[in-house]
Amino acid sequence: MFDGVKKNFGFGCMRLPMNGEEIDYGAFCEMIDYFLEQGFNYFDTAHGYHDGKSEIALRECLVKRHPRKKYMLTNKLTDVYFKTEEEVRPFFESQLKTCGVEYFDFYLMHAQNREIFEQFKRCRAYEQALQFKREGKIKRFGISFHDTADVLDAILTEYPQIEAVQIQLNYVDYDAPAVQGRLCYEVCRKHGKPIIIMEPVKGGNLVNLPAGAKEILEGLGGGSAASYAVRYAAGFDGVFMVLSGMSNMEQMRDNLSYMKDFKPLDGRELDAVRKVRDIFTSMNLIACTACRYCVAGCPANISIPDLFACMNTKNIYHDWNADFYYNSVHINNKGRASDCIHCGKCERTCPQHLPIRSLLKDVAAEFEIRSEK
Numbered sequence: 001m002f003d004g005v006k007k008n009f010g011f012g013c014m015r016l017p018m019n020g021e022e023i024d025y026g027a028f029c030e031m032i033d034y035f036l037e038q039g040f041n042y043f044d045t046a047h048g049y050h051d052g053k054s055e056i057a058l059r060e061c062l063v064k065r066h067p068r069k070k071y072m073l074t075n076k077l078t079d080v081y082f083k084t085e086e087e088v089r090p091f092f093e094s095q096l097k098t099c100g101v102e103y104f105d106f107y108l109m110h111a112q113n114r115e116i117f118e119q120f121k122r123c124r125a126y127e128q129a130l131q132f133k134r135e136g137k138i139k140r141f142g143i144s145f146h147d148t149a150d151v152l153d154a155i156l157t158e159y160p161q162i163e164a165v166q167i168q169l170n171y172v173d174y175d176a177p178a179v180q181g182r183l184c185y186e187v188c189r190k191h192g193k194p195i196i197i198m199e200p201v202k203g204g205n206l207v208n209l210p211a212g213a214k215e216i217l218e219g220l221g222g223g224s225a226a227s228y229a230v231r232y233a234a235g236f237d238g239v240f241m242v243l244s245g246m247s248n249m250e251q252m253r254d255n256l257s258y259m260k261d262f263k264p265l266d267g268r269e270l271d272a273v274r275k276v277r278d279i280f281t282s283m284n285l286i287a288c289t290a291c292r293y294c295v296a297g298c299p300a301n302i303s304i305p306d307l308f309a310c311m312n313t314k315n316i317y318h319d320w321n322a323d324f325y326y327n328s329v330h331i332n333n334k335g336r337a338s339d340c341i342h343c344g345k346c347e348r349t350c351p352q353h354l355p356i357r358s359l360l361k362d363v364a365a366e367f368e369i370r371s372e373k
Contacts, residue, residue: 203289
């Protein structure tokens with residue numbers, strides 16, 4: 001579909017291997033080398049990933065160690081790093097310098113929704129990105145998207161120059177009203193745009209399954225929970241790349257084992273993942289993917305995804321473990337759910353469009369009131 005892009009599986013660099021607070025360069029180098037050896041070559045990052053450390057890690061572990069022609073590097077223009085038209089080019093140039101490359105194979109307008117798109121228009125960000133392409137500093141121009149299908153349709157209509165669209169699509173969110181995975185997919189197909197899939201395992205939620213769901217997939221007689229989620233996303237027509245944020249070699253080896261000779265889900269497997277989806281829907285879990293966009297800039301320093309993970313764990317397993325992690329780990333030197341000042345910054349950046357302020361009240365009621373009794 002695109003010259004130079006190998007296979008159909010990409011290395012998302014938002015959840016890299018860590019050594020304490022720092023990216024584990026040794027583990028990352030090992031993963032990169034194995035990824036390339038197996039015939040894959042697509043890497044995806046953004047300046048905000050790992051608080052700016054993802055780009056640097058890619059420079060040190062990929063760019064400095066492998067010929068430029070061996071890999072495809074995707075980066076993104078994110079709204080929080082520019083407020084005026086004049087700030088776009090300097091930020092873009094700084095990304096090239098930080099990554100240590102002269103061009104990006106793909107450059108995406110990041111996390112587009114109705115409000116962010118208006119900022120990009122005011123700053124002529126799309127026009128500037130297209131100019132970067134004319135200068136040879138971008139090979140392909142695209143967007144990543146988090147909003148309703150009608151907004152996506154409007155953007156693709158206004159900017160037919162867009163060459164690729166990155167959307168969230170997984171078997172749980174396919175028909176979810178907030179995400180509109182199916183409808184956004186259909187808009188991409190209508191406009192004839194190649195599709196990149198993000199969050200195929202929903203931030204790990206489709207790997208760490210509740211007992212009933214886990215048993216359904218185990219009954220298929222082979223394959224990890226991740227394999228069914230990633231193969232589901234990769235099986236759609238028009239999808240040329242599925243991303244996975246891999247944190248260790250075990251995850252990478254598992255993913256590449258079934259993506260190297262990819263086969264879409266068969267009828268029996270599709271029926272199984274639909275049953276798993278129904279279990280997730282019935283449990284009323286918080287649909288957080290732990291992207292952590294909400295954490296940056298939170299005035300109360302609340303680790304929102306971690307607190308939501310505690311809530312989901314409590315709803316799935318009904319044991320003391322979630323209470324321990326809430327009280328002893330995730331609010332240690334950080335804000336409690338009840339510390340929320342209801343400013344709404346988190347909700348404006350949430351790709352899942354979650355009512356975070358209301359959900360934090362639920363979390364506080366579950367963990368804080370109970371623990372104080």
